Amino acid sequence: MSLPRIEGDSTADFVIIGGGFAGLSAARRLTELQPGARITVLDAGRLAEGGTGRNSGFMIDLPHEVQSDNYSGDGDDRAMIGLNRHAIAYARDAVDEYGIDRNFFDPAGKINGAASAAADEHNRSYASHLTKLGEPSELLGERAMREVTGSSHYVSGLYTPGTVMLQPAGYVRGLGAGLVSKGVTIFENSPVTGFVRESGCWRVIAPTGSVSTPRVILTVNGHLESFGFEQDRLMQIFLFAVMTPELDAEALKSLGGQPRWGVTPSDPMGTTVRRIDLGQGGNRVVTRTCAVLRPNCEATQADLQRAARVMQRKFDQRFPSLAGMTMEYAWSGHLCLTLNGVAVMRQVDDGVYSGCVQNGLGTTRGTLTGIGAAELACGQTSIVTDYFTAQARPKKLPPQPFRQIGANFLLRWKEWKARDE
Numbered sequence: 339m340s341l342p343r344i345e346g347d348s349t350a351d352f353v354i355i356g357g358g359f360a361g362l363s364a365a366r367r368l369t370e371l372q373p374g375a376r377i378t379v380l381d382a383g384r385l386a387e388g389g390t391g392r393n394s395g396f397m398i399d400l401p402h403e404v405q406s407d408n409y410s411g412d413g414d415d416r417a418m419i420g421l422n423r424h425a426i427a428y429a430r431d432a433v434d435e436y437g438i439d440r441n442f443f444d445p446a447g448k449i450n451g452a453a454s455a456a457a458d459e460h461n462r463s464y465a466s467h468l469t470k471l472g473e474p475s476e477l478l479g480e481r482a483m484r485e486v487t488g489s490s491h492y493v494s495g496l497y498t499p500g501t502v503m504l505q506p507a508g509y510v511r512g513l514g515a516g517l518v519s520k521g522v523t524i525f526e527n528s529p530v531t532g533f534v535r536e537s538g539c540w541r542v543i544a545p546t547g548s549v550s551t552p553r554v555i556l557t558v559n560g561h562l563e564s565f566g567f568e569q570d571r572l573m574q575i576f577l578f579a580v581m582t583p584e585l586d587a588e589a590l591k592s593l594g595g596q597p598r599w600g601v602t603p604s605d606p607m608g609t610t611v612r613r614i615d616l617g618q619g620g621n622r623v624v625t626r627t628c629a630v631l632r633p634n635c636e637a638t639q640a641d642l643q644r645a646a647r648v649m650q651r652k653f654d655q656r657f658p659s660l661a662g663m664t665m666e667y668a669w670s671g672h673l674c675l676t677l678n679g680v681a682v683m684r685q686v687d688d689g690v691y692s693g694c695v696q697n698g699l700g701t702t703r704g705t706l707t708g709i710g711a712a713e714l715a716c717g718q719t720s721i722v723t724d725y726f727t728a729q730a731r732p733k734k735l736p737p738q739p740f741r742q743i744g745a746n747f748l749l750r751w752k753e754w755k756a757r758d759e
């Protein structure tokens with residue numbers, strides 16, 4: 339599906355800037371709250387070509403704080419689980435309503451893989467934390483891990499059933515197509531350069547056109563800074579991933595294991611590995627690791643080359659029978675963290691609402707902040723708006739150049755510490 343670029347000037351009841359998880363969830367929530375409202379979404383690129391379409395697709399229901407040592411949150415884990423499940427249920431409704439391919443939304447659960455005795459211990463303590471919360475999980479031994487993944491790399495794993503494995507590009511394109519069928523206007527390749535007050539409305543400006551509206555919803559994740567909000571408080575992080583070519587019959591035989599599975603590392607700075615099948619884009623293995631802070635929102639070619647080398651090593655380590663296989667795709671993508679793990683989901687100006695800053699779990703958090711920003715823009719409150727509007731402001735970051743040097747040093751150290759995980 340290719341959508342037009344904005345041309346000329348128009349008006350709308352709501353303008354959403356950014357068409358990722360947050361922006362498209364906001365648009366859908368508006369169609370529910372104000373049927374018949376004129377809703378315009380502008381995205382700088384094409385749907386599914388940013389972080390939303392190119393992530394690992396783990397839509398996780400449990401706390402998943404990537405800045406902690408074991409994903410647990412500082413706050414109320416039960417509240418977070420409830421909200422994450424609210425997001426998953428919302429996405430499931432969208433899949434039903436818009437007829438999105440079920441392969442793109444697979445409620446298969448996920449495994450936290452452990453490659454060392456320390457990580458295994460980590461999983462066991464996480465399992466007992468989950469038991470206390472009344473959450474089911476299952477410890478898998480070395481053999482069970484080999485049966486699932488085909489790899490002898492893992493000594494154990496912790497399976498939790500509530501994660502949905504998205505095919506993120508398919509899901510987000512399906513959302514876009516569903517919204518268009520409901521009358522939402524989506525413009526691609528229409529980067530917003532700013533918005534100005536004119537006769538009591540906001541004029542949202544892109545190089546090839548503009549839209550006047552009383553209400554603007556910003557769902558641009560870390561690019562919130564580009565609009566002058568929360569400057570020096572947002573960490574612009576790049577993650578990296580590689581994907582094998584379509585595996586032929588011989589490679590599949592030597593790989594073994596099941597056709598679909600997803601393994602997150604027991605240490606958040608470790609390596610995520612996912613096996614997809616024909617229904618999700620081909621029989622392939624997707625590997626994700628490495629992180630770097632780049633305040634200008636752009637990863638360098640050298641970052642990508644280093645990450646590709648590291649990921650090849652991780653792949654070879656896990657699948658020695660396929661070692662050296664040339665990856666077909668390598669990419670980097672952007673995510674946004676705050677030092678205190680908060681999002682920015684609140685009214686930020688008169689008639690301007692933010693559903694930004696997802697930290698590590700943008701599939702669920704993005705869905706939630708989009709829902710919440712739409713609700714606030716309609717003057718409504720809910721468990722979602724209550725949760726996010728009660729959060730503190732993002733903490734101020736240390737000044738440059740200490741911020742970049744310090745953060746990248748810490749990331750490398752954590753990466754080294756996570757080693758085999």
Ligand SMILES: Cc1cc2nc3c(=O)[nH]c(=O)nc-3n(C[C@H](O)[C@H](O)[C@H](O)COP(=O)(O)OP(=O)(O)OC[C@H]3O[C@@H](n4cnc5c(N)ncnc54)[C@H](O)[C@@H]3O)c2cc1C
Nearest residue numbers: 356358359360382389390393394395396530671699700701
């Ligand atoms: C390799 C990788 C793997 C990941 N794996 C996972 C995972 O397994 N699970 C998980 O939950 N999260 C994962 N993430 C994080 C997740 O992808 C992000 O947190 C999520 O995409 C955030 O959603 P969003 O809608 O807030 O922002 P984005 O996806 O960044 O979308 C924002 C949109 O705004 C648009 N935009 C920005 N500026 C402008 C402008 N000026 N005008 C118009 N449009 C603009 C962009 O083009 C973009 O489409 C991963 C990220 C990466 C990079």
